[in-house]
Amino acid sequence: MSNPFEDDNSGYLVLVNDENQHSLWPVWIDVPAGWTTVHGEAPRQECLDWIEANWTDIRPASLLATLDQR
């Protein structure tokens, strides 16, 4: 059983939700509600590299906002 998130020959998207949490996503599966595409379609590794460059703190955005106010 292959995993749809591990296919180096398939195209991927980068999705983001309201908490700025990012998700790798196979381009051939419908994007779930509450997520928007911010990158792709692109090869898997390119999507992962994009996430590494653009998502610097993996904690939810609403938490980071309250920490900034301290």
Place this chain on the structure above:
Amino acid sequence: MTTITVAADLLSRLAAVVAAQPGRVAVHAVDGSLDFAALDRRTAGLARALRAAGVRRGDRVGVHLARTADLPVALLAAWRAGAAYVPLDPAYPAERIAFMAADARLAAVVSADAEPPVPAGVPVLRPDAQGTEGPAEPFTPHPLDSAYVIYTSGSTGRPKGVEVPHGAVAGLAAALELSGAYRPEPGVVAWNASVSFDASVQQWIRICRGDTLVVIDDTQRAEPTRLVRLLAEHAVTDLDLTPSHWQLLREPLAGAGAGTRVPRLFMGGEPVPARTWRELADARIDALNLYGPTECTVDAITTPVTGPGPHLGEPLPGVRAYLLDGRLMPVTTAGAVGELYLAGPGLAHGYPGHPGLTAGRFTADPFATEPGARMYRTGDQARRSAEGLLEYVGRVDRQVKLRGFRVEIGEVEHALGALAGVTAAAVTLHEAAPGDHRLAGYVTGAAVRPADLPAELRRTLPAHMVPSTVTVLDALPLTPNGKVDHSALPAPAAAATDTAERTAPGGVDEQVAEVWRTVLGVPDVEQSDDFLSLGGHSLAALRVVHLLRRKLDVELQLRDLLDAADLAGFTAAVRRAAAAGPAAARPTLTARREAVR
């Protein structure tokens, strides 16, 4: 994340216990006991000292302490200071601690050592540090505030942290209460797991609901008879352990006499072998099987250990479990294998410092009712039996291809482990010659005849899934966390002993060396080898002593191994013990009502 009501945060629950029952015992440890009032006083003082050292909400505090009463104090103090704790087990190599400390960007470290191996410039506080200044009102964590970062081994060779929020930890406690795993009345809980292993969270947080915590230190943990005495002494009601650890405890527990009751067992960390499952079920021992990855906050799926064989059970309240195929479609056919995905408020934030890895494992959840939810891809395979039971099958990342055939190693292990006489089984892919990959099977079991096993396996498995070799071992090698260490299994040729050879009168020297090879998972040992430098740890040492006691019927102590300079020195100690007389009788589990001693 609105599927269940937000659980009360654990610091508020602890404050309520402190107010209601200040004189109740909160902690028993080798260095003394604390009642709830003293626990509260000490954590408040250390939290103020951490604040004075610059720790703020959102920071991380390293906890570098042995298993003493200081440990729960420091973990709670980190929380009260607004920080997440990062366990830095002093038993770990200094290099690994230094890596974790730097990777986690710690704001401070609590340590009893003057110079713990942490980066220069990080404030180091003693566990008895007491600040005098600071806010009087306790910190109330937001559900998204981080509670801890626990490091797990990473496939890239470096440990990676898993960052878990307070809401998930509070939700775990509430879910275990709702499911009945935690009894309503306060219990006495043994803290058995290492603080660097997330099973420890399920154990120590129970202090926040008013349970008494018995902190088991490393020497108590390493001596089954001492541990069993400790359980009886404190009337421990709940014990969390791996099935492998149970194998070491079952005999001393059975022999402890009619006055000792077996605590409720929380079994997790690795699948419960079929034989252990049946043994516990038949003896009507109160045991729970708990399944869950660190990424989903300790426990996600549970069931009482009852019925004919191992299964995972059903999701805890608030947890959603999906069995999905390679197109992310639900697997609904009985017996069909799918990958397990978990969702709900118990999900970790992810892997700090590894956003790519996080985004590939914590993905958008197409099945959630609330938009924007995530699910965690466990890498664990499972199936629904014809009876509807969710059964663990194996890891997706141990799938191998042999001569074009796709083989799930987990399935081979299950089949091997289910054969009569086999007590535990492991399978690896062995490269007999360059490009010549073969399955190598390893089993334990006193009466097992390895030559017969392949033929028996062919009854249930296609030929390409039957291991080329089956090696009988005295024990499977374990990681420090008590899981089977597949990477430490010996090469099949080096350990290809059949029963006849194994029971041959090889002499004490050879038998001791054989036990070292088995437990350490090394092909060869020299008389001048030192146990620890060959990778031995406390659980491994315990297994060596345990196996030799059984094999040679000698009254051997753990000290005999730890005090010996090398294999030659230890063998001499074994000879002395053998000359001193046989070990005390060890009744079996079923004989415990008529205790022999």
